[in-house]
Amino acid sequence: MSIMTPDYTHSILNVTATILKKYQAPTRYPELQVLADAIQDKGHVVLVLLDGMGMNLLSKHLSRGAFLLKHLKDVITSVFPPTTVAATNTVLSGLPPYQSGYLGWVQYFPKEDANIVVFQNQDFYDTNRNFDINFREKYLKYPLIYEQIRKHSADHITLHELFPNFREDGYASFKDQVDKVIEITRLHPKSFTYVYWTDPDLTEHQYGVDAYATRNVVQHLDEELERMAFFSAKNTAIIVIADHGLTDVSEVDLFKDQILMNMLKRLPSMEPRATNFFVKTKFKLEFKAHFEKNYGENFLLLTKEELLAKEWLGTGKKHKMLNQFLGDYIAIATGKMMMKIGEGKSFVAHHAGLTQEEMEVPLVIFTK
Numbered sequence: 001m002s003i004m005t006p007d008y009t010h011s012i013l014n015v016t017a018t019i020l021k022k023y024q025a026p027t028r029y030p031e032l033q034v035l036a037d038a039i040q041d042k043g044h045v046v047l048v049l050l051d052g053m054g055m056n057l058l059s060k061h062l063s064r065g066a067f068l069l070k071h072l073k074d075v076i077t078s079v080f081p082p083t084t085v086a087a088t089n090t091v092l093s094g095l096p097p098y099q100s101g102y103l104g105w106v107q108y109f110p111k112e113d114a115n116i117v118v119f120q121n122q123d124f125y126d127t128n129r130n131f132d133i134n135f136r137e138k139y140l141k142y143p144l145i146y147e148q149i150r151k152h153s154a155d156h157i158t159l160h161e162l163f164p165n166f167r168e169d170g171y172a173s174f175k176d177q178v179d180k181v182i183e184i185t186r187l188h189p190k191s192f193t194y195v196y197w198t199d200p201d202l203t204e205h206q207y208g209v210d211a212y213a214t215r216n217v218v219q220h221l222d223e224e225l226e227r228m229a230f231f232s233a234k235n236t237a238i239i240v241i242a243d244h245g246l247t248d249v250s251e252v253d254l255f256k257d258q259i260l261m262n263m264l265k266r267l268p269s270m271e272p273r274a275t276n277f278f279v280k281t282k283f284k285l286e287f288k289a290h291f292e293k294n295y296g297e298n299f300l301l302l303t304k305e306e307l308l309a310k311e312w313l314g315t316g317k318k319h320k321m322l323n324q325f326l327g328d329y330i331a332i333a334t335g336k337m338m339m340k341i342g343e344g345k346s347f348v349a350h351h352a353g354l355t356q357e358e359m360e361v362p363l364v365i366f367t368k
Contacts, residue, residue, distance in 0.1 A: 054245015096314020
């Protein structure tokens, strides 16, 4: 069993650390020298995060002259779990999951006794439940990278974030985001802009890593990034990273395993390839034996204590709710399987496991 783990000296966390250091904001994490050198004297810094654009996609779907390959400066790791919730919040906070508390799509909140989809503020298993709190604001708030830059930078820098239109002021297409980046660099003397786009992740989930539809999306994004680079103002640095990669998967329907489900205190949480199990005390040993017999070939089963000891979530000041978010056991995918933990749609590809495809992401740097 070959696994790949995060390197918090050479990861997306260090991309943010490097940017924070440029603007004199404090961070305890080392910078990436190749990035520090590239952005040190640039008035405009644009950080583009393409969801799911793992290194495996660049080699599969782009020709040698493509923008992303031409300006590829390094291969870095994601965080653990390598998934959007944990990774994008690492980039926006400059903190690893151990400190931010962001672990996965579904997290258990004990006071409300609810498995919450943190990006949507709703119960994963009961969408009819209503809450009068915002879980992220109440339990998972942190200073964003923009706030840290504004507080510590001596220069006047305009700060921008460009998201898709799942936000009220978001953009309908990546092309529209590119247009806005070009405008920002031409209108302002100095700027920092964060761009997040949902593809190729959305397409990979639906069609798979090798699909023709995925190839089309990757090539379109590459062409748009080249246009951004060409038309942006001089004195601009464009950084392109991903939150994680994906790998094609087959599903295991946990709910059909009644023996396992009867051992649980509550329904599973976190991610299909990094799944949280809260186990009834009397079944602790029995659960481990049952799981490893039936799923051990494709998943690494760790206790909460074992996971924390490995420091895959990072180090530093532990988030006050981390122990509550984590189950008694965490099953981490090392092969091509995922746990189906809900009644929703099926996926052709997914992420959050410990394969090279999920963990390795590009560091692309263009300067002019």
